Amino acid sequence: MTEISSDTVESTDITPAIAPTEVRMAEIVFPNHTNHMGTLFGGQALAWMDKAAFLAAARYSRHTVVTARSDQVDFKLPIRQGQMVETIGRVVEVGRSSIRVEVELVAEDLATGERKLCTRGHFVMIALGPDGKPTPVQPLPFAVASA
Numbered sequence: 001m002t003e004i005s006s007d008t009v010e011s012t013d014i015t016p017a018i019a020p021t022e023v024r025m026a027e028i029v030f031p032n033h034t035n036h037m038g039t040l041f042g043g044q045a046l047a048w049m050d051k052a053a054f055l056a057a058a059r060y061s062r063h064t065v066v067t068a069r070s071d072q073v074d075f076k077l078p079i080r081q082g083q084m085v086e087t088i089g090r091v092v093e094v095g096r097s098s099i100r101v102e103v104e105l106v107a108e109d110l111a112t113g114e115r116k117l118c119t120r121g122h123f124v125m126i127a128l129g130p131d132g133k134p135t136p137v138q139p140l141p142f143a144v145a146s147a
């Protein structure tokens with residue numbers, strides 16, 4: 001067993017210097033997530049996507065956020081029971097209080113490692129202040145906005 005000495009761990013504060021624009025959530029498709037065909041139920045997929053959009057926007061803005069809009073969601077490929085699903089949320093556009101998040105569902109076969117982009121959609125989240133009203137958020141860093 002490898003021991004971690006206090007010399008190895010220099011600092012426990014790993015807060016990034018700039019606001020994070022991405023979150024990744026990992027799930028496994030269990031039977032209670034599926035439809036009658038044994039593939040991921042669309043409503044479950046949307047719930048994971050909305051959660052990733054929430055986390056990406058809240059983490060970016062450091063405010064609570066609400067979903068104002070879910071844009072076109074394309075279910076390109078089914079996701080099977082037993083597969084791992086990575087839900088990736090990326091902040092792609094920022095207005096005054098609105099934060100547009102692109103969300104992808106990537107299915108990974110745990111036995112082979114094969115990964116497929118199965119679903120993509122966009123969500124508009126609104127940052128709220130302590131009064132529950134829309135509040136301004138910081139502009140998107142240039143490198144992200146121009147990517």
Ligand SMILES: CC(C)(COP(=O)(O)OP(=O)(O)OC[C@H]1O[C@@H](n2cnc3c(N)ncnc32)[C@H](O)[C@@H]1OP(=O)(O)O)[C@@H](O)C(=O)NCCC(=O)NCCS
Nearest residue numbers: 066067068069094095096097098099124126128132133134
């Ligand atoms: C979203 C919400 C906070 C907006 O409140 P509002 O008083 O209409 O806000 P404003 O008109 O001042 O607009 C604020 C921002 O929201 C954006 N916005 C409002 N409705 C929107 C919509 N349907 N789609 C995209 N953006 C929207 C505006 O463009 C604006 O963006 P900006 O600040 O970047 O310019 C309000 O409509 C709300 O609480 N909706 C319910 C949210 C909810 O319950 N979500 C869960 C759904 S299951």
